[in-house]
Amino acid sequence: MTPEKTVARLSLYRRFLKIAKEDGVDNVYSHQLAEMVRSTPAQVRRDLMILGYNGSPQKGYDVAELIKHIDTFFNTEKIIDVILVGVGNIGRALLSYFRDGKSHIKIIASFDKDETKAGRVINNSRCYAMDDLKNIVAENNVKTAILSVPATDAQSIADILVENGIRGILNFAPTRLKVPSDVFVEDVDITMNMEKVIYFSAGKKK
């Protein structure tokens, strides 16, 4: 099982490798990748060993090859269908964000408990009533959901998601979800991030 932090770094490596490739860079060294993700060269080499791909001490890693290996790791040849629940401010922004990207992530349907939104197309995504969730998730074999509802609704909706076979949740609600141990939750907590920045902006250095 690949550790969570390694998975996160692999995603970041690829981001920087793609930029490097566009800039015409053919080879990178572990110390360069380390700098990009604020890690150590030894850590980079351990991470990349998981891919079964090794660089050479002389030339480092081949940029194109390394991107290919990370793509395979993330299975990005395949389009991944996800759903989004909660078409408020953050939900709408995420619909636009994933629509604009050249990524392999596709939001195939959005849901909102506000029934006046059901049937409407909001930011290019059709919004459905919560009652339709079960069928859409089952028919499309969706395993991943974005949760962008208010904190007060988050747990009850997470329960519905889990019941219907969702196994990973990107959670924007400022609450700690209780889910079974085989369900993965990634929290994005913007207020907490902002409070950290404000705290350290005030001259209290790390």
Place this chain on the structure above:
Amino acid sequence: MTPEKTVARLSLYRRFLKIAKEDGVDNVYSHQLAEMVRSTPAQVRRDLMILGYNGSPQKGYDVAELIKHIDTFFNTEKIIDVILVGVGNIGRALLSYFRDGKSHIKIIASFDKDETKAGRVINNSRCYAMDDLKNIVAENNVKTAILSVPATDAQSIADILVENGIRGILNFAPTRLKVPSDVFVEDVDITMNMEKVIYFSAGKKK
């Protein structure tokens, strides 16, 4: 200097304490707080010691008192003025997010290099041209910025922010900013978060 992870946890503790308070809970124990932030009771006690506030083994921590101490730590009696650069999808969502919240964080001005946006009020925030940034930051003594521009613009705009006295950046651009060591950057990288969730949704458990 308080470590970054401690600052993050203090923000989370307060979130949960406020929910507990609304539910009529008067006292909490370190093991309850630990569960909420996925940490250990010993870590919670170390974190709270920074506030100069101790619970009792019998009654735990007084919820109202603890909230007060964390407020003082974050200086939330004071409204904190921040600016936002990049009024695209994510930028607009953040303007709504911080407008709606009952938080002490206030986005006093937004900026966009698209001059057709200058002078317009977008999501209740007046949008200014980049040329106005210097004066607005200086006049309001702003130390903190939200950066929600495309990756290609992020570094050049970060340089402008730093030149004009910004000391903390909440960065939504998928790029690693280079800033002086006395400037704090917090990255929010939604694509990376999403890739992690998809990876672990596919049955590769932690």
